[in-house]
Amino acid sequence: MREYTYYFWTFMFGSFMGVIIETLWCMLKNKKIESRKGLIFGPFNPLYGFAAAVLSFSFRCMSEQTIGRMFLIGIVVPSLIEYLCSYYQEKITGRISWNYQKFRWNLNGRINLIYSLMWGVLSIYWFSYFIPIIDEAMPFFYEHRGMTIFVSVMMALDCFISLAASIRRKQRQKNIYAKTKFLKHIDYIYTDELMDKIYPNSECVDEEPK
Secondary structure (H helix, E strand, O other): OHHHHHHHHHHHHHHHHHHHHHHHHHHHHHOOOOOOOOOOOOOOOHHHHHHHHHHHHHHHHOOOOOHHHHHHHHHHHHHHHHHHHHHHHHHHHOEEOOOOOOOOOEEOOOEEHHHHHHHHHHHHHHHHHHHHHHHHHHHHHHHOHHHHHHHHHHHHHHHHHHHHHHHHHHHHHOOOOOOOHHHHHHHHHOOHHHHHHHOOOOEEOOOOOO
């Protein structure tokens, strides 16, 4: 339970920080504020959460914690997660949230060298500053297992509803009728207009996933 608690709250913290980073980046790049979250409920981006959890695991497994290793792992691990997230998002929902085809040195438009290097820099900060903060906060969460269980259930529901709404959006575009009350409820609540507001960067992909 302690291991699960540690990586779950690392995931939560990373997911929240991901939204902060994406929002600030959008403000600097596009001069506007827009939704950059990955789930319908709450300011969370699971891609950053998974990257944070795996990076933290890698950090704890390091025999020698040097800046060079942090940077290298910070390039490889998040880039791999980013590629897989893009691939499966396209495969399951028929949409993508980012496209790097216009960048040089990109791989199928899912990752590119510049952002991979930025992942490396962010990972050094994660290893150096944020993991110690998380380690200091862990005793509180170890003592409050009920909180971990409750938030885990809420996060699982958030992921489930977000995925269901995205899949139904794809099905509606293919004129697939909702056959159950649950799916009809999803269609009624999570309309295309609402999904556009939640995921303004989501683009429909007509071609088969690469």
